[in-house]
Amino acid sequence: MSLTRLAIKSLLQRPARTLLTIASVAASMAVLFSLLSFNSGYQEGLQNQMQQMGVHLMVVPIGCPYEAASLVLEGGDIENYLDEGIAGKIAGMEGVAIAAPSLMHAIVRPEDGRTDIYLGINEKQLELKNWWRLNNGEKPDGRLLAGDDSLLLGWDAALIEKREETGEKLWVPEIDAEFTVTGILEPTGTQDDGFFYVPLHTAQERFGLDGQITAVQVRLTDPSLAADVGDELEKMFPGAEIIRMEELLGSMSALMDSARALIFAIVAVVVAISAVGVLNTMLMSVFERTRELGVLRATGAGKLHIFSLVWTETLALTALGGLTGLALAAVAARGVEVVIKRFVPMAPQEAMTHFDPRSALICVLAILGVGLVAGIYPSLRAANIRTIEALRSE
Amino acid sequence: MKQNGQIVYAQNLAKSYAVGKREIEALRGIDFTISPGEFVVLLGPSGAGKTTTLNLVGGLDRPTSGALSVAGQMVAEGELHATERSLDALRREQVGFVFSEFHLLPTLTAVENVQVPLVWVDESGRDRAEALLCRVGLGHRLTHRPDELSGGEMQRVALARALINEPALLLADEPTANLDTSTRDEIFELLRELSNEGLAILFATHDHELAERGDTVLRLSDGVILDG
Numbered sequence: 001m002s003l004t005r006l007a008i009k010s011l012l013q014r015p016a017r018t019l020l021t022i023a024s025v026a027a028s029m030a031v032l033f034s035l036l037s038f039n040s041g042y043q044e045g046l047q048n049q050m051q052q053m054g055v056h057l058m059v060v061p062i063g064c065p066y067e068a069a070s071l072v073l074e075g076g077d078i079e080n081y082l083d084e085g086i087a088g089k090i091a092g093m094e095g096v097a098i099a100a101p102s103l104m105h106a107i108v109r110p111e112d113g114r115t116d117i118y119l120g121i122n123e124k125q126l127e128l129k130n131w132w133r134l135n136n137g138e139k140p141d142g143r144l145l146a147g148d149d150s151l152l153l154g155w156d157a158a159l160i161e162k163r164e165e166t167g168e169k170l171w172v173p174e175i176d177a178e179f180t181v182t183g184i185l186e187p188t189g190t191q192d193d194g195f196f197y198v199p200l201h202t203a204q205e206r207f208g209l210d211g212q213i214t215a216v217q218v219r220l221t222d223p224s225l226a227a228d229v230g231d232e233l234e235k236m237f238p239g240a241e242i243i244r245m246e247e248l249l250g251s252m253s254a255l256m257d258s259a260r261a262l263i264f265a266i267v268a269v270v271v272a273i274s275a276v277g278v279l280n281t282m283l284m285s286v287f288e289r290t291r292e293l294g295v296l297r298a299t300g301a302g303k304l305h306i307f308s309l310v311w312t313e314t315l316a317l318t319a320l321g322g323l324t325g326l327a328l329a330a331v332a333a334r335g336v337e338v339v340i341k342r343f344v345p346m347a348p349q350e351a352m353t354h355f356d357p358r359s360a361l362i363c364v365l366a367i368l369g370v371g372l373v374a375g376i377y378p379s380l381r382a383a384n385i386r387t388i389e390a391l392r393s394e
Numbered sequence: 395m396k397q398n399g400q401i402v403y404a405q406n407l408a409k410s411y412a413v414g415k416r417e418i419e420a421l422r423g424i425d426f427t428i429s430p431g432e433f434v435v436l437l438g439p440s441g442a443g444k445t446t447t448l449n450l451v452g453g454l455d456r457p458t459s460g461a462l463s464v465a466g467q468m469v470a471e472g473e474l475h476a477t478e479r480s481l482d483a484l485r486r487e488q489v490g491f492v493f494s495e496f497h498l499l500p501t502l503t504a505v506e507n508v509q510v511p512l513v514w515v516d517e518s519g520r521d522r523a524e525a526l527l528c529r530v531g532l533g534h535r536l537t538h539r540p541d542e543l544s545g546g547e548m549q550r551v552a553l554a555r556a557l558i559n560e561p562a563l564l565l566a567d568e569p570t571a572n573l574d575t576s577t578r579d580e581i582f583e584l585l586r587e588l589s590n591e592g593l594a595i596l597f598a599t600h601d602h603e604l605a606e607r608g609d610t611v612l613r614l615s616d617g618v619i620l621d622g
Contacts, residue, residue, distance in 0.1 A: 001506055001509040001510070001512065001513055001518065001520075002513065002518075003513055006502075006510070006513055009499070009501045009502055009506070010499070010501065012501045013500060013501050291497070292497070292499060295493070295497040296510070297454070297482075297485075298452065298454060298485065298491045298493075299485070299486075299491065299510055299511040299514070299555065299556075300482060300483075300485040300486030300487070300511050300514045300515075300559065301482070301486075301513075301514050302478075302479060302482040302483075302514070303478070303482075305513075305514050387454045387455075388449050388454050388455050391454070391493070
């Protein structure tokens, strides 16, 4: 029989208490692992989403872009627009690969509890988003926007409007227009899925905004040129706001950092409580088993043997709890993600919690650390009991 | 220190404890020896010093004065005392303990209980443990836990545990105190057999009838050996 087996058998002397301690360690481990993997998944997801946008710079009307977006969603009118002509000027700049103008307008439908976002685009937008695919697997091209009444539906928009086939009509009473569905996009996992795409000139005409646009999305030939091109754009168009997507990512990361600091403070408390729980369990066990430990000394166990036995018990307890917690977290990750997403700003739409080996390793090391530290004092107590007094104890 | 091949050599062995400001003399200078295969009975009432003597001989406690050697190893001589580590090794290799209350680990089976002393020497010894349990008449109870065994069976398991490391000396602290008469006799006969095979035994009891069956009887009273 090995020391480890003896340790595990000793833990079984109080099965209810052992299980409760394992459960408490498992709970803190599950929280720790979920938060760590969510954190790494969030960063990764955010960067992926940025990459998928394929946009390095955005030129928007001066003012707060977040406020403008909020205004659009509420159906309000944006006060500032850009002249459509700047898109051509930007396209001609050195280092610019694509400059795609767009006009965003919302139609609020309070009776349905929704807001439909119409986005006027041209073929440049299709070039920019070269990963878009239609639901028949084809790559979208300019022909989809050729007719004045052309309507390209995002995946979610098509679901909402219950349109499944090209050629189907969509009547929009608010602007007295009938569109013909020219294509339905495959889901992208981004906000693009919810948009109604119409030709830019149609959107300008229908929404009474001739020659005006709300944004120019810019892809550069080399992303490292973003700072230089951005500076030049600011000089060229003083009435426009230049958003560097890297900066946007930085803002989001800063927001996430605040949330993460709070999360880790909570985790630290949870882990500390778990360590105290393990310490308490092992101390009680040592007190209750004083005579048994005395008997073990009488059978030839040295102080180091007793120390190792109790320390192994503590490690076994925390390791079992840790593994249970990891398994729980892996199973319940999606559920935890849904809850966490409610509290985290600008969360990417794609799944963010996944089994991350690095986070798992950190958790395993953390829980082993808890076991090692929490086990020291009870192990020392056990090793230093006086054998003859232990044998006399009840 | 003279030993002459004896397993235990004790000379003027004394032990006193401080209880508050009072000093209690548990042993007041006793002399005795135990030879290989000798069955020595330590007879005396409660408080006479039987357990103290066993604890000293087993290296669980240190004498206040006197000389003591066990299995050729010096435990104490005057001011000199063996280190705790060497006393641990002495118990691991040369001494087996049996107690009146069995002290088996409740979650271990009979055979696992017998294997416990082997944990400290990194051995499994499963076959040896099974053979010993067969020897003490428990070949049919190998995988039973203590709560599934009778008092006599538990004491047999404890005895097998004490013998697993093939000790030279067995220290038995009233091992039949919690057993009925017939079981008591069975256990005693088993110990006699072991003694006849060369195991030195120091058997503490307050049972006069049992004491008469030992090779040597040390009558202990108030920390002093009255005769023998």
